[in-house]
Structures are given as C-alpha cells and as structure tokens.
Amino acid sequence: MIGRVFGAVALVAVAIGLAGCGEQPQVVRYKQGTYQGKPDTKPWDNPPFSGNKAEWERAIKLRNEAQNEYRRAS
Numbered sequence: 001m002i003g004r005v006f007g008a009v010a011l012v013a014v015a016i017g018l019a020g021c022g023e024q025p026q027v028v029r030y031k032q033g034t035y036q037g038k039p040d041t042k043p044w045d046n047p048p049f050s051g052n053k054a055e056w057e058r059a060i061k062l063r064n065e066a067q068n069e070y071r072r073a074s
Contacts, residue, residue: 044056065071 049056
C-alpha cells in the first residue's frame with residue numbers, strides 16, 4: 001500500500017519536473033538589422049510637455065536639484 005502511494009507521488013513529481021523542462025517559443029523582434037517591435041518615443045512627447053523639449057529639460061533639472069542631498073542639507 002505504502003509502495004503504491006510512494007510510486008504515485010514519485011510519478012507525479014517526475015511528470016511535473018519534466019513539464020518544467022520544455023522550452024517556450026520566443027517572439028522574434030529583431031530581423032536582419034531592424035527592430036520589429038514598438039517604436040520608441042521621445043521622453044518629452046507626452047501630455048504634460050506636449051513635445052516641448054526645453055520645458056521637459058527644465059523639469060528634469062528641477063527634479064534633480066530637489067533630490068540633491070547636498071543642496072537640501074544646507
């Protein structure tokens with residue numbers, strides 16, 4: 001009786017172990033020197049900045065200054 005239960009548990013464990021060894025097909029996003037995925041956009045091409053690169057750069061500079069521990073301590 002114990003031998004049958006142990007055998008069944010071992011069989012299930014082997015089946016689960018073998019199921020994890022399979023390789024899934026990968027999506028090919030690069031072919032012959034060109035990227036086939038979603039195109040990247042510029043960081044300032046979003047609703048808060050409406051394509052204004054200077055405003056985006058000013059916002060980044062302000063954020064960096066706010067995170068500067070040396071400036072905040074003095």
